[in-house]
Amino acid sequence: MHRRLAIALLGLLGWAFSAAAEAGLRCDGRLVQLGDRQYDVLSLCGEPDYQTPLYASAHPYLLVPQVEEWQYNFGPHRFIRILRFQDGRLTQIRTGGYGYHAPARERCPPQTLRRGLSVIELLGRCGEPDHRELRSEQYLFDHRRHPPISVAVPVEDWYYEFGPGQFYRVVRLVDGQVVAVDTGRRR
Template structure:
């Protein structure tokens, strides 16, 4: 029995970690990583709420002995979908218009 448990523990350690892909099922439609806002709206309809924010990030690049800095603007939008009281609400996150994350929120109404 100990050998079996040791083998299971070793197997779990050696299993590669797989990242979660952002995806959302809306009826018969499915949207996933990289989908545009228009694609999500077409398949899932209009969200119950939209929030938007802009973040600035300083990016440094080096070319030989010369380094340059520039500021990059990123626009994030979060759309919330409420699929009713028996399902969790879903928050869809876009970066510069492309789907990057889907998060679950509390139960809908």
């Protein structure tokens, strides 16, 4: 009986520490917390390694939250941190994979390109794309007090070449994440 209680307490303690880790971030020993302004985060952590605008209002009379995501690469021995801001305030802190020293110099193998990678993980593994295309797609934003409205969401397509005789890949990014990888023509 005591053993089960000890295991349950250890599990609860681990959950509490992981929840606390997600609620804050340390930049050079200084704490960034949910609710902080973008300016405060900039002054504590510096410029993010990558910024992604997620969506903005497409309706002139309704206020849709302005949402932006910042990604910080703290090096190969620490995790990438992904911060989401809504209307200029920090609303979410997530943890990505391990960071990296510098963007990749050599082209990654095509199988490295997969769904779920963050933009900064993609850059760290595969480097800059050979070509980028930016467009917006319309999605319905369901506001509680009003009928749904159309919201423009930025979508990026990144093109990676793998040499003569190889198929190129098109990596689709939405909300700072890889959502699809398509195969193009053979070069």
